[in-house]
Amino acid sequence: MFRLFDFSLKMSGFPMKGAHAAFDAILAVPEADFSTHIEAQRKKIVAFHLENNSFYKELVGENGYTDWNNLPVLTKKDLQKPLTERLSEGYTQKSVFVNKTSGSSGDPFIFAKDKEAHAITWASIIHRFGWYGIDFNTSFQARFYGIPLDFIGYRKERLKDFLGQRYRFPIFDLSDVFLEKVLKHFKTKKFDYINGYTSSIVLFAKFLQKKNLILKDICPTLKVCMVTSEMLFDSDKELLETQFGIPVVNEYGASELDLIAFQNPKGEWQVNSETLFVEILDNNNQPVPNGKEGRVVITSLYNKAHPFIRYDIGDVGILDEKSTPKKPILKQLVGRTNDIALLPSGKKSPGLTFYYVTKSIIEDDGNVKEFIIRQTKTDMFEIDYVSEIELTPDQIKGIQNAIDTYLEPGLRFSYNRKETLERTLRGKLKQFQSEL
Known part of the structure; x- marks a missing residue:
C-alpha cells in the first residue's frame, strides 16, 4: 500500500x-x-x-x-x-x-x-498514536481545529488534511446549526478517531447529550478521541466517553x-x-x-x-x-483552559479562535510582547497589549478585518497599550477572558 x-x-x-x-x-x-x-x-x-x-x-x-x-x-x-x-x-x-x-x-x-x-x-507522535491503533497513513481523522481563511493558507491546510487522512471541522462557529452539519458527516463518513481542541469537542458532546445520541452508534468505525490544547476536566472526560462511546485520550503538547x-x-x-x-x-x-x-x-x-x-x-x-x-x-x-465567547448572532466560539485573530498582530520583529483579550459584552471586547511601539491604524484595521472574518462583523474592539498585564495568582497570562 x-x-x-x-x-x-x-x-x-x-x-x-x-x-x-x-x-x-x-x-x-x-x-x-x-x-x-x-x-x-x-x-x-x-x-x-x-x-x-x-x-x-x-x-x-x-x-x-x-x-x-x-x-x-x-x-x-x-x-x-x-x-x-x-x-x-x-x-x-x-x-x-x-x-x-x-x-x-x-x-x-x-x-x-x-x-x-x-x-x-x-516519529514521537506516530509512536504514541500507535498505542491506540492509529496509523496516519490509513486512519481517518475527524479534526476539530481552526483553519486560516485566506486563500493560500486555507488551501495549504486543506492539502495537509488530504495528505494526513483528515476531515476538518473549523471551530469558529459551534452553534447547534453547525453541529447538526457535523453530525451528518459522522453519519456518512467512516471516521477512525477524533482529534482537536478540548472545548470544541466538549460542546459537540453536549450537543449529542441534548439529542440523546451516542456517536459510536452513528459512526461504528470510531476507536478513540484525542483532545489537546486545553484542560480536560474529569467531568468533561466522563461526558465525552459517555456521549462518544469510545476512550478519550488526554494530550499535552506545544x-x-x-x-x-x-x-x-x-x-x-x-x-x-x-x-x-x-x-x-x-x-x-x-x-x-x-x-x-x-x-x-x-x-x-x-x-x-x-x-x-x-x-x-x-x-x-x-x-x-x-x-x-x-x-x-x-x-x-x-492551567490551559479557555473560555467560550458568546457572540450576538448566537455563535459560540472557543477562546482558541482568538489564536487566528491574534496572528494579525504577531510579527517577527517582536513588537507585541504580550496580549490578553477580554469580552466585556456580547459585542464588546478589549485587547490589552504590551509593545515597544503603539499599534498603527493600519494594524488595527487589519485586526478588525481578521475579527470580521473569523468571528462575525459588528463586534467592537478597543485597544489598550499597557506597561504590564495582569496575571493569575500562578503567574499565568490567560489570553482570553470572558467577563460576561
Missing part, C-alpha cells in the same frame, strides 16, 4: 527513515541506563548551542556551563526577537521548519526546528517542542522522555521533588537549529511520585 502521509513528510524534506531508527534506539535504552543517556544528551545539546548559537551563548554568559541547575531558564520573552538572531550557525530560515506558537499563553513568538529534529518529533505528555493505555499521563527533558522547578529555578507542584520547564534534546534549553512553557504541573527517568508520569497540569 502507498503510504501517502509518510511520502508527504519525505517530500517536505524530513528524513523520516533515520528519525524512526533514532527513536527506536532511544526506546531500546534500558531503564537502568536511561538517566545516563539523558544526561549525555543534555550535555550534548548544551555544548552544541554554546558553540554554534550566539544568542544562547550570550544568555548563558561568560562563565559557560558548569552545572545543569545553574543554566538560565529560557522564557518566552527571551525569544521575542527576530528569528535570524536566534538561529544556530549553519541554519537559515529556508533550511529549517518555521512556525508560530499559538500564543495561548499570551506570549507569541516565531520558532524553528531543524529538519532532523522535526522528523524525530513526528508546537515549538513536541507532545509533552500523552495518556497511555493504562490511563497514565506519560511524559515524553525520548525527545524532551521535563523538569518541575520552584521559583528559584531548582527542581522540586516528585509530587510537589512547580513550573513546567522543558529541554528539547535534539533541536540544533534553535535552543529550547530549560524553557519555561508557562504552565504549572506535578510529576507523580512513581515517575522514573524513562517513564515520568504527569500527575496534574494546572
Whole structure:
C-alpha cells in the first residue's frame, strides 16, 4: 500500500527513515541506563548551542556551563526577537521548519526546528498514536481545529488534511446549526478517531447529550478521541466517553517542542522522555521533588537549529511520585483552559479562535510582547497589549478585518497599550477572558 502521509513528510524534506531508527534506539535504552543517556544528551545539546548559537551563548554568559541547575531558564520573552538572531550557525530560515506558537499563553513568538529534529518529533507522535491503533497513513481523522481563511493558507491546510487522512471541522462557529452539519458527516463518513481542541469537542458532546445520541452508534468505525490544547476536566472526560462511546485520550503538547505528555493505555499521563527533558522547578529555578507542584520547564534534546534549553512553557504541573527517568508520569497540569465567547448572532466560539485573530498582530520583529483579550459584552471586547511601539491604524484595521472574518462583523474592539498585564495568582497570562 502507498503510504501517502509518510511520502508527504519525505517530500517536505524530513528524513523520516533515520528519525524512526533514532527513536527506536532511544526506546531500546534500558531503564537502568536511561538517566545516563539523558544526561549525555543534555550535555550534548548544551555544548552544541554554546558553540554554534550566539544568542544562547550570550544568555548563558561568560562563565559557560558548569552545572545543569545553574543554566538560565529560557522564557518566552527571551525569544521575542527576530528569528535570524536566534538561529544556530549553519541554519537559515529556508533550511529549517518555521512556525508560530499559538500564543495561548499570551506570549507569541516565531520558532524553528531543524529538519532532523522535526522528523524525530513526528516519529514521537506516530509512536504514541500507535498505542491506540492509529496509523496516519490509513486512519481517518475527524479534526476539530481552526483553519486560516485566506486563500493560500486555507488551501495549504486543506492539502495537509488530504495528505494526513483528515476531515476538518473549523471551530469558529459551534452553534447547534453547525453541529447538526457535523453530525451528518459522522453519519456518512467512516471516521477512525477524533482529534482537536478540548472545548470544541466538549460542546459537540453536549450537543449529542441534548439529542440523546451516542456517536459510536452513528459512526461504528470510531476507536478513540484525542483532545489537546486545553484542560480536560474529569467531568468533561466522563461526558465525552459517555456521549462518544469510545476512550478519550488526554494530550499535552506545544508546537515549538513536541507532545509533552500523552495518556497511555493504562490511563497514565506519560511524559515524553525520548525527545524532551521535563523538569518541575520552584521559583528559584531548582527542581522540586516528585509530587510537589512547580513550573513546567522543558529541554528539547535534539533541536540544533534553535535552543529550547530549560524553557519555561508557562504552565504549572506535578510529576507523580512513581515517575522514573524513562517513564515520568504527569500527575496534574494546572492551567490551559479557555473560555467560550458568546457572540450576538448566537455563535459560540472557543477562546482558541482568538489564536487566528491574534496572528494579525504577531510579527517577527517582536513588537507585541504580550496580549490578553477580554469580552466585556456580547459585542464588546478589549485587547490589552504590551509593545515597544503603539499599534498603527493600519494594524488595527487589519485586526478588525481578521475579527470580521473569523468571528462575525459588528463586534467592537478597543485597544489598550499597557506597561504590564495582569496575571493569575500562578503567574499565568490567560489570553482570553470572558467577563460576561
